[in-house]
Each structure stands twice: as C-alpha cells, then as structure tokens.
Amino acid sequence: MADDPSCAPVDLRRGAPAERVPAHISRRTFVVATVALGGVTLASSVATGATPRSATESGVAGRSPVGRLALTVNGEHHTIAVDNRVSLLDLLREHLGLTGTKKGCDAGACGACTVLVDGRRVASCLTLAVRLDGAEVDTVEGLEKDGRLHPLQQAFVDQDAFQCGYCTPGQIMSGVGCIAEGRTGSAEEIREWMSGNLCRCGCYVNIVRAVEQAADQG
Numbered sequence: 001m002a003d004d005p006s007c008a009p010v011d012l013r014r015g016a017p018a019e020r021v022p023a024h025i026s027r028r029t030f031v032v033a034t035v036a037l038g039g040v041t042l043a044s045s046v047a048t049g050a051t052p053r054s055a056t057e058s059g060v061a062g063r064s065p066v067g068r069l070a071l072t073v074n075g076e077h078h079t080i081a082v083d084n085r086v087s088l089l090d091l092l093r094e095h096l097g098l099t100g101t102k103k104g105c106d107a108g109a110c111g112a113c114t115v116l117v118d119g120r121r122v123a124s125c126l127t128l129a130v131r132l133d134g135a136e137v138d139t140v141e142g143l144e145k146d147g148r149l150h151p152l153q154q155a156f157v158d159q160d161a162f163q164c165g166y167c168t169p170g171q172i173m174s175g176v177g178c179i180a181e182g183r184t185g186s187a188e189e190i191r192e193w194m195s196g197n198l199c200r201c202g203c204y205v206n207i208v209r210a211v212e213q214a215a216d217q218g
C-alpha cells in the first residue's frame with residue numbers, strides 16, 4: 001500500500017507526486033502538519049525550503065477583464081486586482097500561496113476545495129473571487145492558533161481520519177461548518193451534512209468520529 005504511487009500525495013500544481021518527506025521528519029510530525037496545512041504544502045516546503053507568498057496586495061498582470069476586490073483571508077486583509085474569471089480556489093492557491101485548499105474535481109462535485117465565506121461552507125472552485133468584495137474567508141491554514149491545532153484538526157489526528165490526506169482540508173473546513181451549524185446530533189446527521197465531501201480513501205467512519213469528538217468538546 002505504502003509503495004502504491006496512487007496513494008502518494010499529489011502536487012496538482014505540477015500534476016506529479018509530491019517529493020518524499022525527508023527521513024528526519026517523523027510520521028507523527030508529518031501527520032500533524034498534514035492536518036494543519038494540507039500535506040502537500042508542508043512536504044514541498046520542507047523539501048525545498050520555500051515559503052508561501054504573504055503579500056497583502058497582489059495582482060494578476062496582463063489579463064482582462066480585471067476587477068479589484070478587498071477581502072480578508074484568515075484575518076489578513078488583501079486588496080487584489082484579479083481577472084474576473086478567477087475562482088476563489090485559484091485566488092487562494094495561485095495568488096495568495098494558500099495551497100492547503102485542494103483542487104479535486106474543479107467542478108463542485110468532491111468538496112476538496114471547501115472553505116468558509118462569512119462563516120458559510122462554499123465550494124471555492126465554483127465561487128468567483130471578484131464577487132467576494134468585503135468578504136471574510138477562512139481556510140485550513142487559519143485554524144491553528146498559537147501553535148495549537150484546532151480541536152477538529154486534533155480530532156482528525158486522534159481518530160486517524162485520513163490516509164492520503166488529499167480530501168482532509170476540505171473535510172476539516174466542512175466539519176468546522178457542520179459543527180457551527182449544529183448538524184452533529186448523531187452520526188447519521190453528520191454523515192448527511194458532510195455528504196458533499198468525498199474521500200477516495202474511504203475514511204468516512206473515522207471522519208464522522210472526528211467530527212463527533214470535536215463537537216463533543218463544544
């Protein structure tokens with residue numbers, strides 16, 4: 001299983017398996033960081049020493065039509081000139097360097113790209129960035145506070161709620177929304193309200209347990 005290339009984290013920016021994590025990184029370190037950052041980001045940055053772009057103002061040059069918007073992402077304000085056709089997912093990944101949010105189907109069918117916009121779960125691949133002027137966006141990178149994982153991130157680790165980790169950022173953001181919406185009265189209810197988030201590895205039982213654990217913590 002471990003040698004199956006189809007199970008390796010995939011860097012969709014390059015369409016190829018991400019680089020292996022160096023031997024000095026323990027499995028637990030890797031697991032925790034996968035939950036916090038979406039895995040691919042950490043694996044590639046550890047391997048290359050690269051750091052995400054943290055610009056507060058950025059632009060997309062040479063394209064039209066271009067719109068300008070101001071939005072807050074994980075508490076940081078950004079003023080951005082962006083092609084009107086750019087999705088929120090591509091804005092996050094390509095222009096703000098927040099690659100924790102994953103691109104799966106790019107068609108609203110898998111939930112890998114789930115983020116919160118003004119507290120509501122959205123498929124960022126189907127959301128036009130230019131329509132979000134004044135919005136507050138929360139992604140998986142913003143959950144960790146003061147070096148401590150969000151309770152749901154910790155629950156994913158505790159419950160072993162992932163294998164490849166590719167769906168995990170979307171599952172966690174959807175779970176955060178599910179808990180905030182109060183849709184956690186039973187395992188069946190959680191399954192229903194998390195049903196838009198697919199897991200190719202079939203970790204559904206453990207994902208539901210993780211959401212239950214975090215919901216119980218209040």
Ligand code: FES
Nearest residue numbers: 104105106111125
């Ligand atoms: S990438 Fe957005 S729903 Fe699949």
Ligand code: FES
Nearest residue numbers: 163167199200201
């Ligand atoms: S853990 Fe692999 S797709 Fe969900």
